[in-house]
Amino acid sequence: MAQHNLGTVIRFEVVRTLSKRRFWVATLLVPVLLIVVFLLVFLSNTATDETEGAQKDAQFSFDYTDASGLVEPAMVKRLGGKEISDPAAGIAAVKDATVAAFFLYPKDPATDTIKVYGVDKGLFANGQYASVAESILQQSALAKVNAPQLTGIIQGNITIDTTTFKDGAVAGGMNAVIPAMLFVVIFYVVILLLGGQMLNSTLEEKENRVTEMILTTIRPTSLILGKVISLFIIGIVQMLVFAVPVVLAHVFFRNQLSLPDLDLSALVFDPQTMIVGTLVLIGGFALFTTTLVALGAAMPTAKDAGPVFGAMMLLIFIPFYIISLIISDPGAVIVQIFSYFPYSAPITALLRNAFGTLPLWQAIIIIVMLFGISAVVLRIAVKIFQYGSIEYSRKVNLRDVFHRRATP
Structure with a gap:
């Protein structure tokens, strides 16, 4: 009788719970929310990829002054920029929207701040100015390193494989x-x-x-x-x-x-x-x-x-x-x-x-x-x-x- 009662209780409780609408509403709410989140993430990632691709291909005019002597003029010219001698004139050109940006490279970029001035394109798009200014300096510095191995190390093109052991076997x-x-x-x-x-x-x-x-x-x-x-x-x-x-x-x-x-x-x-x-x-x-x-x-x-x-x-x-x-x-x-x-x-x-x-x-x-x-x-x-x-x-x-x- 006890075994029969136990089976009756289990069957009754499971069937009663699974037959309730609120149980399935609460249970399916999480998967539905996950699906909605997945869809929003998918749409967001698609829009972000398109925006990033457009920014990556965007071209803008800029001037620069280089007190360090590190910047490669040929590289800047390919990017649509030109060197000027008067920082004040570069800033004024940006204010007048004659050029899109002006980069002021100090004598020692490792310790001094690189000044970047640009025409406002919105909070997200404005980040491309600093990215381009930094990329120009990094690529110019790498071009002055004659050893390909050192260039690869500086760029971070190295691979490290770490193996650990536990109880004499490779750890997971x-x-x-x-x-x-x-x-x-x-x-x-x-x-x-x-x-x-x-x-x-x-x-x-x-x-x-x-x-x-x-x-x-x-x-x-x-x-x-x-x-x-x-x-x-x-x-x-x-x-x-x-x-x-x-x-x-x-x-x-x-x-x-x-x-x-x-x-x-x-x-x-x-x-x-x-x-x-x-x-x-x-x-x-x-x-x-x-x-x-x-x-x-x-x-x-x-x-x-x-x-x-x-x-x-x-x-x-x-x-x-x-x-x-x-x-x-x-x-x-x-x-x-x-x-x-x-x-x-x-x-x-x-x-x-x-x-x-x-x-x-x-x-x-x-x-x-x-x-x-x-x-x-x-x-x-x-x-x-x-x-x-x-x-x-x-x-x-x-x-x-x-x-x-x-x-x-």
Whole structure:
């Protein structure tokens, strides 16, 4: 009977949630917004490329004075400029719009400021004056360097290949971090979007005054466990819905949207890292789910549960305030506290796991802690729901719950 009740609860909760219009509105809102953003980025990039191409091909007249003697006259002449001797005359010509720009090169451009004067063409277009003035000086300096190797080094035409080793093997580097960071993204998306659903999974019955009737046919343990399992299933459905537009955008519109050109074959899926990430993700999700279900069972209304719910949501963002320590100094006291405090442990552990600063023995302790506390909170949620089924007007007193549990 218990197994039958559990399956009934899971089926009922999943079907009820998936059949609600507001669930799909909230779920599809993120993909729709992503599509809109992708389209805006695509249109923006297209317009930017056209503008940059037009600026790159634009020609304008300019004068210059060169106290340094570095500027190559032949180069300037090809660009449509000419040298003059009087800076005041150059500035006056710009003011009168006789020429588009005037460049004043000082005696020592390395220490003194290069003065650029131009006819106003708008904030964005005005940047081309300084770019041309700088390019002329750089190209003139490079032309005076006779060694091709030095010219290449000055221009930055060098390639550096860095190889690091971990435990005697080549380390994955960023290619190993990216797959593990997906667990962080999944955790945030699921918790933020399902948090309200977790809280209302037990509050709804209490607000509708039907808990007593439900408990006459279904055991409290089966009811709460069924709700938790159904939330896992709903979370998987949401993740699949969110992933579709991202995958399609990356596969078909990567170049148009200027998305990172990830070579999936180069990604490193370290077995230990992926297993630890999966277990921490599941354990963290289970802890927050059971806690929010217990919170919903203890509170008479969603308004009463709001402040505690907000505080719990805040806990998952706190580790990002110390992310530099998590990466560079995982042994810091604050990092260790966040790693073992249950409600900050999931994100902290996932970040440390992604950046390779979480030893296996610490990962095992954290995983056992998350699953263990989740089981304890689940039992407490059952007791709270069972005891609080008749508490429609006030919060459930935990001391009364435990006292009642202790008495035969």
